[in-house]
Amino acid sequence: MSGLDAHDVEEAAANLQPVAVRTPALTALSLDQAAGWPVVCKAENLQRTGSFKFRGAYHHASTLTSRERARGLVGASSGNHAQALALAARLLEARATVVIPADAPAPKVEGVRALGGNVVTYRRGIDNRDALVAEIPERDGLAVIPSANSRRIMAGAGTAALELLTDHPEIETLVVPVGGGGLAAGSAVIAKHLNPGIRVFGVEPEQGADTLLSLRCGQRIALPDAPSTIADGLGHTSPAPLTWAVNSRHLDGVVTVTDQNITAAMAFAFRHLKIVVEPSGACALTAILSGLVPHESGTIGVVISGGGVDLPTFHRLITTTPHRKEPAHA
Secondary structure, eight states: OOSOOHHHHHHHHHHHTTTSOOOOEEOOHHHHHHHTSOEEEEEGGGSGGGBTHHHHHHHHHHTSOHHHHHTOEEEEOSSHHHHHHHHHHHHTTOOEEEEEETTSOHHHHHHHHHTTOEEEEEOTTTSOHHHHHHHHHHHHOOEEOOSSSSHHHHHHHHHHHHHHHHHOTTEEEEEEEOSSSHHHHHHHHHHHHHOTTOEEEEEEEGGGOHHHHHHHHTSOOOOSSOOOOSOGGGOOSSOOHHHHHHHHHHOOEEEEEOHHHHHHHHHHIIIIIOOOOOTGGGHHHHHHHTTOSOOOSSEEEEEEOBOOOOHHHHHHHHHSSOOOOOOOOO
16 A cells, blocks of 8 residues: 555645645746757745645644644754745644754745744754654654655645646656655656556656665665755655655656756756746756656656745856756747
């Protein structure tokens, strides 16, 4: 059993309908020319709190009992899930504590605090985050809202793909980033339900290819060190157990992208789609622009998962890396 089915995603969509943004699907002739195929991008960087993570965090938190929510919520994140959890808690009149790396991008940390979330930091690669996350709910009685390893989180994340494929049923290949794996899992399950012939590919940064290596080995593996990549939201060392159970069955493959190509994709999205995308959020688009995803015909769907990047970092990344020659704007 995968622990997730299409009904879960459809149920999440109904629950989220009053609170989540139905984000736009963006197209551009220049993108089609660069990719060699028609491409439709689901702009989850325009979701509440700036990423798809709000979908899963709210769905999971809202389906807890009122007594569980009253005790408070806790979760760990590199930033996007933290903001999503803080907003979900605010909407549900609960309090949220988030465990976040000390080096997380400032806008993400500031966003959590602005929404009323309590921030607990840890030193990436030094402190034991999992032990800290286990200690807080045990001590304070808080309900844990995982960033990926939850049936309800996966279902909520999958609603982005449900919207995209409902609006664009012509999509024959769907491409999504893979971090904890919740977005990939929810997307793959609903995509295969809507169109059994669709192919779904995940994308990871080269330095954080834990899901790709796990697929090659046929079992979950752990990277020896925390990945060093600008795609901080995808810097996981091992697939989550529940997401792995789904992705190992439903993904058609995983490809990896370089940091340099990620920055080129961020610049492309800014120039041609007129959107600001963070490195993790640009990974699926990077794979398409780099020609890494197997595709034979028809339209490609891409999930742009987030836009949590501060202006100085965004400017530095898109202006200090050599970029490919681009087609004219259209």
